[in-house]
Amino acid sequence: MSTSTKTAPSQTPQQSNAKPGLRKPVFTKVELLKPETSGHTLVAKVLSSNPVLQKGRSVSQHLRQTRISECLIGDETGTILFTARNDQVDLMKPGATVILRNARIDMFKGSMRLAVDKWGRIEVTEPANFVVKEDNNLSLVEYELVNVPEEGGAPPGN
Numbered sequence: 001m002s003t004s005t006k007t008a009p010s011q012t013p014q015q016s017n018a019k020p021g022l023r024k025p026v027f028t029k030v031e032l033l034k035p036e037t038s039g040h041t042l043v044a045k046v047l048s049s050n051p052v053l054q055k056g057r058s059v060s061q062h063l064r065q066t067r068i069s070e071c072l073i074g075d076e077t078g079t080i081l082f083t084a085r086n087d088q089v090d091l092m093k094p095g096a097t098v099i100l101r102n103a104r105i106d107m108f109k110g111s112m113r114l115a116v117d118k119w120g121r122i123e124v125t126e127p128a129n130f131v132v133k134e135d136n137n138l139s140l141v142e143y144e145l146v147n148v149p150e151e152g153g154a155p156p157g158n
Helices: 011-016 087-091
Strands: 038-055 066-075 078-085 097-108 111-115 121-125
Parallel strands (some): 078 111
Antiparallel strands (some): 038 066, 097 121
């Protein structure tokens, strides 16, 4: 009588591609952030955190308390203001090093703000070993919305 062990032939390849929708994150730097972009993953140090809004239950019972803080964060290439909302405020303590995953750039009064919505994540991590470049604050750069005419069209005034 021969004994044989059965193995599922498809088990090994499936395990290597266990989560096909996930890709390895590409870390970016603060100086590379551009207006109206999203999907950014970066490591940054929190330099300061200033509460700008704190609302309790005022109008509606089902609205929970809203807290918003503007946090200056940065890496070795520059700094940017990060808008922390609700539970994020507790993570963004000055001196902390954070990994921001799937962050996006919002425009506020013509300047860039970094934010993480429900599709992203903030993780407090080990202290980073870089010195923040504080003289390159991207949130101080003002952008203006400019309409660019399509190529091949008639020149204005004709």
